[in-house]
Amino acid sequence: MAMLKRLAAWLSDLRLAIVLLLLIALSSAVGTAIPQGDPPVSYIDAYATSPWLGLLHGEEVLRLQLDHVYSSGWFLALLAWLGLALILCSWRRQWPALVAARRWIDYRTTRQLSKLAIAESQACPDPSQGLTQLETVLRASGWEVQRKSQRLAARRGAIGRVGPLLVHTGLVLLMLGAAWGALAGNRLERFLAPGRSLDLLDRDGSSQLTITLDRFAIDRDPAGRTEQFRSALKLQGPNQSLDVEISVNHPLRHRGITIYQADWSLATISLQIGRSPVLELPLQTYPELGDQIWGLVLPTRPDGTEPVFLSLDSEQGPATVFDADGQQIARLQPGGPAAEVKGLPMRVDSVLPASGLLLKRDPGVPLVYLGFAVLLVGGGLSLVATRQLWAIATDGTLSVGGLCxxxxxxxxxxLPQLVQQVVAASADPGQRHQQG
Known part of the structure; x- marks a missing residue:
C-alpha cells in the first residue's frame, strides 16, 4: 500500500506533468516537420542522401514511427501517461481541496485565528453588535455566512476550486478525442477533375456518399500568383442531395466527414495535331523538373518516333514544347493559334485543372470540442479567488482571521479596512439604529 501511494505521488507530481507536456509538444513539432502518412518508399528516397536533421535516414524514420507520429504507440503512451497523471492529481489534490472549501470549519478561540495567514483584532465597544454588523456587510457582498453564538464563519468563491478539476477534465477529454481520432479516423486525398466523382463506401460495400466536382476555379492576383482555390461540389447520398462550395480555410463538415480544399493540379490537356480531332490527354507531374510542373511525352510520327515533351506550370499556359535534345521549339497558348512542331501544326485547345480534396473522418472531434469547452470554463473558474473568513466576539474585542x-x-x-468599518459602525448609535 505504501508503495502504491509513493507511485501515485510520483505520477501526480507537477514536475513530471511538465516534462510530459514538453515531450508531447516536441513530438508534435516532429510530426509537423516530417510529412505524415506518405508511402514508406518516399521517406527512404527523401532521406537517402540528406538525413533528417543530419541524423535519421528513411529507415530510422520508419523504425521510430515518425511517419505517423500521432498514431504511434509511443505518442499514445505519452498521452495516456499524462492523462493518468492528471487524473491522479485531481483525485489526490484538487478533489480534497474542493471538499475542504465546501466544509465549514468552526474556530472557537482567538488563538486559533491568530495562526491564520491573515489575522486582525480591533477593540470594539459592543463586540456582539460588531459581529452582527460584520454578518450584514458580508452577506451584502455575496459571502456565505454561518452564524453561531459570539462567532461566525464566512466564505466566498468556493466555486473557484472547481476550476482546476475542470481544467484537468478538459485536458483528459482532449487527449481521449485525439487518441480516438488517431486510431479510428480515416484520411483520403484525391484529385478530381470537373465532372468526375468519388464514391465513399460504408462497411457493407454499398455507396454511402458520392462526391461530384461540378466546377473548379483558381483565383489569381494580377501577377498570376495563386490566391485561392474554389470547388463547387455536389454531394449525393441515400435520400439526400447537397450543393456546396468549399475553398482553402473554408471546409465542409457533413455527417462526420470533413472535406478540405487542399491542393490543385492539372488533369488533362486538349490538343489538336494536324487535322486530327481534339485529343484530351492526361498530364502527369514531373517533380524532378520542379514543384509544380506537369507535362506529357507525345510522339509526332505514326511509328512513335521523334517524340516531343510538353510542359506547363499552370492552367493558363503556355505549354512549352521541347525536342528530344531538350531544346525549346514552340510555345503554345491554350485557346491560341497553332504552331509548327516537327513539321506538324499543333494547337492547345484547353487545359483542365483538377481539385485536390482531402477527406477526413475523425470520430474524436466531438470529444475534442467538448474538452476545449470544459477547459475554457475551468480556466475561467480558476481565476476566481476562494476566500474564507472567521470572526470571534470576545470582551471588548472583535477578532477576525482569513485565508485566500x-x-x-x-x-x-x-480585511483590516473591513474590520475598522464594522467597529466604527457598531460604535455609532445612529448607524446601529439604521441597521436595525
Whole structure:
C-alpha cells in the first residue's frame, strides 16, 4: 500500500506533468516537420542522401514511427501517461481541496485565528453588535455566512476550486478525442477533375456518399500568383442531395466527414495535331523538373518516333514544347493559334485543372470540442479567488482571521479596512439604529 501511494505521488507530481507536456509538444513539432502518412518508399528516397536533421535516414524514420507520429504507440503512451497523471492529481489534490472549501470549519478561540495567514483584532465597544454588523456587510457582498453564538464563519468563491478539476477534465477529454481520432479516423486525398466523382463506401460495400466536382476555379492576383482555390461540389447520398462550395480555410463538415480544399493540379490537356480531332490527354507531374510542373511525352510520327515533351506550370499556359535534345521549339497558348512542331501544326485547345480534396473522418472531434469547452470554463473558474473568513466576539474585542488562495496581498489589505468599518459602525448609535 505504501508503495502504491509513493507511485501515485510520483505520477501526480507537477514536475513530471511538465516534462510530459514538453515531450508531447516536441513530438508534435516532429510530426509537423516530417510529412505524415506518405508511402514508406518516399521517406527512404527523401532521406537517402540528406538525413533528417543530419541524423535519421528513411529507415530510422520508419523504425521510430515518425511517419505517423500521432498514431504511434509511443505518442499514445505519452498521452495516456499524462492523462493518468492528471487524473491522479485531481483525485489526490484538487478533489480534497474542493471538499475542504465546501466544509465549514468552526474556530472557537482567538488563538486559533491568530495562526491564520491573515489575522486582525480591533477593540470594539459592543463586540456582539460588531459581529452582527460584520454578518450584514458580508452577506451584502455575496459571502456565505454561518452564524453561531459570539462567532461566525464566512466564505466566498468556493466555486473557484472547481476550476482546476475542470481544467484537468478538459485536458483528459482532449487527449481521449485525439487518441480516438488517431486510431479510428480515416484520411483520403484525391484529385478530381470537373465532372468526375468519388464514391465513399460504408462497411457493407454499398455507396454511402458520392462526391461530384461540378466546377473548379483558381483565383489569381494580377501577377498570376495563386490566391485561392474554389470547388463547387455536389454531394449525393441515400435520400439526400447537397450543393456546396468549399475553398482553402473554408471546409465542409457533413455527417462526420470533413472535406478540405487542399491542393490543385492539372488533369488533362486538349490538343489538336494536324487535322486530327481534339485529343484530351492526361498530364502527369514531373517533380524532378520542379514543384509544380506537369507535362506529357507525345510522339509526332505514326511509328512513335521523334517524340516531343510538353510542359506547363499552370492552367493558363503556355505549354512549352521541347525536342528530344531538350531544346525549346514552340510555345503554345491554350485557346491560341497553332504552331509548327516537327513539321506538324499543333494547337492547345484547353487545359483542365483538377481539385485536390482531402477527406477526413475523425470520430474524436466531438470529444475534442467538448474538452476545449470544459477547459475554457475551468480556466475561467480558476481565476476566481476562494476566500474564507472567521470572526470571534470576545470582551471588548472583535477578532477576525482569513485565508485566500489567490491574491493574498489584496485580501490582507481589505480585511483590516473591513474590520475598522464594522467597529466604527457598531460604535455609532445612529448607524446601529439604521441597521436595525
Amino acid at each position: 488562495n489567490r491574491n493574498l496581498a489584496a485580501f490582507a489589505n481589505e
